[in-house]
Amino acid sequence: MDDGKPTEPRAKWWSRPTPGSTAHPEPPVEDAVPAPRAPAEAEAPVAEAPVAEAPEAAAPAEPPASPDTAPRAGQPLHEPDPYGTPPYGGPGPWAPAPPVQRPTPAHGTPVPPPYAGTNGAGIPSAEEAAFQQQPAAHPPAPQWQSYDPWGAPRQPLVTQPGPPLPDGRRKNRRGALLIGALLLALVAGGIGGGIGAYIERNGGLTSIELPQDERDGGGRAPDSVAGIAASALPSVVTLHVSGATESGTGTGFVLDDRGHILTNNHVVAPAGSAGEITVTFSGGETATAEVVGKDSGYDLAVVKVSGVSGLKPLPLGNSDNVQVGDPVVAIGAPFDLSNTVTSGIISAKDRPITAGGEKGDGSDVSYVNALQTDAPINPGNSGGPLVDTDAHVIGINSAIRAADSGSAGEGGQAGSIGLGFAIPINQGKLVAEQLINTGKATHPVIGVTLDMKYNGDGAKVGGSTQGSSPVTAGGPADKAGIEADDVITEVDGKRVHSGEELIVKIRSHRPGDRLELTVSRGGKDLSITLTLGSATGT
Numbered sequence: 254m255d256d257g258k259p260t261e262p263r264a265k266w267w268s269r270p271t272p273g274s275t276a277h278p279e280p281p282v283e284d285a286v287p288a289p290r291a292p293a294e295a296e297a298p299v300a301e302a303p304v305a306e307a308p309e310a311a312a313p314a315e316p317p318a319s320p321d322t323a324p325r326a327g328q329p330l331h332e333p334d335p336y337g338t339p340p341y342g343g344p345g346p347w348a349p350a351p352p353v354q355r356p357t358p359a360h361g362t363p364v365p366p367p368y369a370g371t372n373g374a375g376i377p378s379a380e381e382a383a384f385q386q387q388p389a390a391h392p393p394a395p396q397w398q399s400y401d402p403w404g405a406p407r408q409p410l411v412t413q414p415g416p417p418l419p420d421g422r423r424k425n426r427r428g429a430l431l432i433g434a435l436l437l438a439l440v441a442g443g444i445g446g447g448i449g450a451y452i453e454r455n456g457g458l459t460s461i462e463l464p465q466d467e468r469d470g471g472g473r474a475p476d477s478v479a480g481i482a483a484s485a486l487p488s489v490v491t492l493h494v495s496g497a498t499e500s501g502t503g504t505g506f507v508l509d510d511r512g513h514i515l516t517n518n519h520v521v522a523p524a525g526s527a528g529e530i531t532v533t534f535s536g537g538e539t540a541t542a543e544v545v546g547k548d549s550g551y552d553l554a555v556v557k558v559s560g561v562s563g564l565k566p567l568p569l570g571n572s573d574n575v576q577v578g579d580p581v582v583a584i585g586a587p588f589d590l591s592n593t594v595t596s597g598i599i600s601a602k603d604r605p606i607t608a609g610g611e612k613g614d615g616s617d618v619s620y621v622n623a624l625q626t627d628a629p630i631n632p633g634n635s636g637g638p639l640v641d642t643d644a645h646v647i648g649i650n651s652a653i654r655a656a657d658s659g660s661a662g663e664g665g666q667a668g669s670i671g672l673g674f675a676i677p678i679n680q681g682k683l684v685a686e687q688l689i690n691t692g693k694a695t696h697p698v699i700g701v702t703l704d705m706k707y708n709g710d711g712a713k714v715g716g717s718t719q720g721s722s723p724v725t726a727g728g729p730a731d732k733a734g735i736e737a738d739d740v741i742t743e744v745d746g747k748r749v750h751s752g753e754e755l756i757v758k759i760r761s762h763r764p765g766d767r768l769e770l771t772v773s774r775g776g777k778d779l780s781i782t783l784t785l786g787s788a789t790g791t
Contacts, residue, residue: 476642481582482594484644486535488567489584489637490514491591492542492556494521496528504585504637505532505556506567506646508685512558515685516636517651518547518619519609521554532558535592546688550696550760552608552619552651553681555688567638570645572677575599575624583628583650583673585637597628597671603747605757606674608652620753622761623674624648630673639675648675680761697764697785700728701735703752711740711773712755733783735772742778743771759785 473479488507492514494500503520507513514532521544524530530542540558547554579599587593604625609617626639630650639648654672687694702723707713714730715723717737724731735741741749744758745768762768764787772779 475644478582478594478596481640481642481644482584485567485582485584485638485640486592486594487565489535489592491533491586491589492516492520492636493531493533494524494528496523496525499523502586502589502633503635504633504650506584506636506638507564508555508689509566510564512561512564513545513685513689514542514556514558515649515681516554516556517649518549518552518554519617520636521547521556522549522617530556532556533591534561546692546694548684548688548694549609549617550619551676551680551684551694552621553649553676553684553688553694555685567640568643568645569678569682570641570643570647572624572647572679575602575641575647575677577601580642581626581628581647582640582644583626583630583634583637584640585630585634585650587629587631587633589633593634595629597626597673599624600627600672601625603758603761604674605751605754606652607753607757619651620757620760621651621674621676622680622757623651624677626673626675627671628673629669629671631669634673646678648678649681650675677761683763693789695764695787695789697759697762697766698729698788699733699735699759699768699783700725700730700786703755705752707740707752709740710750711742712749712752714739714741729783729786733770733781735770735781735783736774738774740773741770742773743769745769 473483475481475484490505490507492503492505494503501520501523503516505514505516505520508515521530524544530544531539532542533539538561540561542556542558545555545557577599581597581599583595583597585593602624604623606621606623608619608621624639624647626648628639630653634650635652637650638646639650641647650673652674653669654674655668656670684694702715704713704715704723714735714737717723723737724735741755743749744755747758749755749758759768762785764785766785768783768785770781770783772781
């Protein structure tokens with residue numbers, strides 16, 4: 254666009270330094286006209302080289318001043334304008350622009366070739382390339398390069414991106430980085446999984462120890478449950494019985510150091526005549542046992558082990574001295590859980606109970622004047638000891654009252670409901686002595702046949718039939734004067750309510766004992782003294 258300014262060639266702002274020039278070749282201030290150049294310099298085509306120039310920095314050259322208006326030497330045309338001279342603006346309308354040369358580094362400091370005259374990536378700039386194409390009479394020194402403070406800004410070498418790499422190298426590098434990242438992820442995952450498993454297994458990276466009482470528990474009082482159990486357990490054994498058609502498990506306890514063990518008859522009954530009985534002691538030792546004697550009426554049996562030393566007999570107490578409410582401990586193997594200890598009290602005394610009767614002919618029925626206890630007793634406890642606070646035997650655990658009486662018939666086993674019964678040890682001692690000494694036990698008898706279907710109060714003697722009498726001739730009852738259809742209501746001042754109860758009370762005595770009986774006959778009560786006889790049991 255033509256804005257009315259002169260069209261003659263503009264003065265060039267920059268010129269490249271030539272060899273031998275000073276560091277700052279500026280013209281004198283008092284001379285506004287460019288100084289004449291040397292012949293060699295005038296012949297050099299430096300002024301004609303296509304050097305980059307600032308578009309707004311140059312001003313149109315003024316015509317030479319006339320002699321009338323020519324300034325005197327050393328006197329400026331006007332006052333200096335601090336804001337109208339390069340690099341802030343034009344040189345002013347009344348003075349020609351002084352030639353400005355590119356400054357060179359002070360004191361000949363060399364500029365690093367990779368940066369000077371390049372675009373920062375080692376590629377020559379357009380100005381440098383154009384300059385290198387022009388012939389020069391005096392080629393510039395290679396250590397000096399141009400510096401353009403108004404040119405396009407150059408970025409440092411460290412931030413200028415270099416030339417692109419070949420596609421193959423870039424892809425290989427990218428693939429190597431990806432593989433390295435995958436390997437690092439796998440290693441980190443394995444290490445993390447191992448650490449997590451260790452923490453889960455051990456509860457943390459550090460072990461934890463919880464505080465605990467380090468005091469010695471010491472012994473227990475002899476009359477405590479623990480003290481009683483510690484004293485009695487070495488004398489208690491578990492019996493495993495197997496026969497031709499059935500098997501069972503029960504408990505027993507050592508009577509003497511010769512190997513005699515007392516238990517229930519119904520525990521050893523499955524062995525029959527050719528079965529096997531194995532005894533396991535509290536310490537785990539086992540031995541084979543054989544039956545010495547048994548009696549179904551008392552539900553007691555004695556077996557013996559041989560070749561076993563160090564046996565500890567369990568002391569026997571006195572069941573007549575037991576009072577209701579006394580603490581007791583039951584030991585046995587309920588459901589084959591050997592060395593099981595339970596505790597309770599004596600709930601009642603002289604409980605007439607009958608057990609057995611599975612055969613149907615009454616030959617296996619036992620009559621027991623039992624001690625009742627609430628100490629838990631379950632199947633497998635049979636034959637085990639019921640001991641007092643002195644760890645002395647006061648009874649032999651023999652029977653329980655189950656909540657569901659039909660469970661056993663359905664193939665199940667009823668558990669304890671707190672109604673357990675034990676044969677008093679005074680009776681057990683008497684029977685055990687007889688079984689050890691003779692192999693059989695004798696039963697006290699009165700010599701009568703009772704009417705077991707009688708529903709009245711008391712035990713009724715059976716009625717006479719043609720050719721037979723319910724009273725054994727010459728027996729204890731016959732000698733005492735008891736007759737058929739008499740009702741026995743008391744034994745030694747204690748009321749009798751049924752025939753089973755009369756049998757239980759008689760069997761709680763020994764043969765030869767004298768009994769005071771109260772008999773009701775024809776509405777009258779009679780007092781009769783009777784001496785018990787004996788009969789051999791099975």
